[in-house]
Amino acid sequence: MKRSKIYWASSLCLFGLALAAATGTLRSTPAVAKDKTGEGSKVRPGDWNQWAGGPARNNTPEGKGIPTSWDLKKGTNVKWVSQLGSQTYGNPVIANGKIWVGTNNGGGWIPRYPAKIDLGALLCFDEKDGKFLWQHSSEKLPTGRVHDWPLQGICAAPLVEGDRLWFVTSRGEVRCLDTEGFLDGEDDGITNDWGTQAEILKGEDPASDQHGPAVAGFKAGKLSPGVLKMVGERGVKLPAETAVTAAKEPNTFLFTAKVGEADRDFRARVTPGKITIERHLSVNDKDEADVIWVVNMMTELGISQHNMCSCSVTAIGDVLFVNTSNGVDEGHLELPSPKAPTFLAMDKNTGKVLWSDNSPGANVLHGQWSSPAYGVLGGVPQVLFGGGDGWLYSFDPKGENGKAKLLWKFDCNPKKSKYLLGGRATRNHLIATPVIYNDLVYIAVGEDPEHGEGDGHLWCIDPKKRGDVSPTLVFNKADPSKPIEHKRLQACEEDKGDMERDNPNSAAVWHYTGVDTNGNKKLDFEETMHRTCGTVTIKDDIVYIADFSGLVHAVDAKTGKPFWTHDMLAASWSSALVVDGHVFIGDEDGDVSIFKHSKEEDSAEPVAEISMLNSVYTTPVVANNILYIANKTHLFAIEKGAQLKDPANAIKNRASGGDGD
Secondary structure: OOOEEEEOOOEOOOOOOOOEOOOOEEEOOOOOOOOOOOOOOOOOOOOEOOHHHOOOOOOOOOOOOOOOOOEOOOOEEEEEEEEOOOOOOOOOEEEOOEEEEEEEOOOOOOOOOOOOOOEEEEEEEEOOOOOEEEEEEEEOOOOHHHOOOOOOOOOOOOEEEOOEEEEEOOOOEEEEEEOOOOOOOOOOOOOOOHHHHEEEEOOOOOOOOOHHHHHHHHHOOOOOHHHHHHHHOOOOOOOOOOOEEEOOOOOEEEEEEEEOOEEEEEEEEEEOOEEEEEEEOOOOOOOEOEEEEEEEHHHHHOOOEOOOOOOOOEEEOOEEEEEOOEOOOOOOOOOOOOOOOOEEEEEOOOOOEEEEEOOOHHHOOOOOOOOOEEEEEOOEEEEEEEOOOOEEEEEOOOOEOOEOOEEEEEEOOOOOOOOOOOOOOOOOEOOOOOEEEOOEEEEEOEOOHHHOOOEOOEEEEOOOOOEEOOOEEEEEOOEOOOOOOOOOOOOOOHHHOEEEEEOOOOOEEEEEOEOOOOOOOOOOHHHEOEOOOOOOEEEOOEEEEEOOOOEEEEEEOOOOOEEEEEEOOOOOOOOOEEEOOEEEEEOOOOEEEEEEOOOOHHHHOOOEEEEOOOOOOOOOEEEOOEEEEEOOOEEEEEEEEEEOOOHHHHHOOOOOOOOOO
């Protein structure tokens, strides 16, 4: 498969003209992502190199002396703090001395993108002191919120192995980056390739110039005052006497100018209604990402993500696993691309698609934002994907003759549940990541938090069975001997002659929806499992999960019986961290609740509730005995005995962008 190195993101519409997207693609031979260190996937033993720490997706790192108390205002037990964006949903990843966090551009870290410009940002910091190192920037898609919701930024966590990093951008791309950026003095992408390392300079439209004078200047071999002003506002001061030459391509002009101490190549492209000016990135751009390869899933695979493309990828050997986020249209009624793939296996060195699958097809309810997991289950390697149709799928990671090889599938919703718009649905899809523990698989259903609260289901599944392993099957009276095909909005419609029967091939070990603990013959709010964005965390046969309604559930991993629940009185998007004898969970009010890791009922009362000063949508993680928590606007490194100097100034926003608090 041919692969586009990059497609022209979005272009500057100079001189009062509307912003529009360029649509061309540049195709070339893929760059090969080779590990210069020769360490392959090696990271340090205490690192946390992907979402939930590994392909089994169980957030239970080793850690000693992890604080259960800290004070952000006083700086007590706070090692350092770093500014993020104005909204942060990406979970921190720590590997080989660096930290990466997905956020938006509210921090305004690099000159060419001031904080007022909305885009997705993957930030890289130094692990020892939180110093900013470099940023990868994903400009917003011009189609708007249907594909790229304002201010959301990068919502996924990257995967880091050796000196390579893979992640999914908000623009529907899978990208491989050099973890060193350009700080190593090397350009590891294809050199002299505009499609690989070109940045698009954007700025305010200068009122003193018009489109015509700018083009006339190019043709006369010079830069117009308006172009000089626009580029200057983005931190690039060009000499007025800069000479411009026409390129071979129509309406394309080239010029070279000194930026700092180095000569830099620029390209201006004129199309109807817009002018795009690009600067070739190089080792002189120390605060920029060094891109190895790019696969644009929208243009190359036909996917149409809903609101956001988000998947925290994982890999085994040379194979990278990706959920494409293919979803519904702006009206939430139909899929623009029902035949586009949902699940991918890719060569992580080149980006080549090894196999793909679109099992959810036109049955996607809303979006598909789950992330894959991998494990050897019952002696068989399996990669697990949560679908936007509410089914969990298992595949042979190798595929078969270049095609996907399905092992089993499991419907995580009751067959009579129904999908409705406006948050009234009882049928849900999967946002959480499947977790593997003791040869079993655990997952809970959920929905976009914008759609509100609703019924939840937590499942334990036996992955050794094959085929349709759902708890029940649906038949119709017209032919009661053969199960009918799954239907998108409601699998079993009794008024149309459908009927439900137990599946003799069911892989359900247990199913948790809540328990009537007070004996009043109904499930009260605090006894109910609600929809969740969260992924389970399991330690010592205790399953911890926070639902979107703010309840923390501790459940027996073997039986599904609850040990205890706790109401945090605030919505939670977070998953649990279990480390050093405690459980850490964040909530939308900005508190991190800390519980004793125990099945005992008195553990339902937190040992501490600590304010993070802003909403915590991410999951706490631990690496090398440091606790990392990202709130909406900042990343905190928390260490026992540390003392942050001048905490008020350290936590102060260094830039104002988006809706930052």
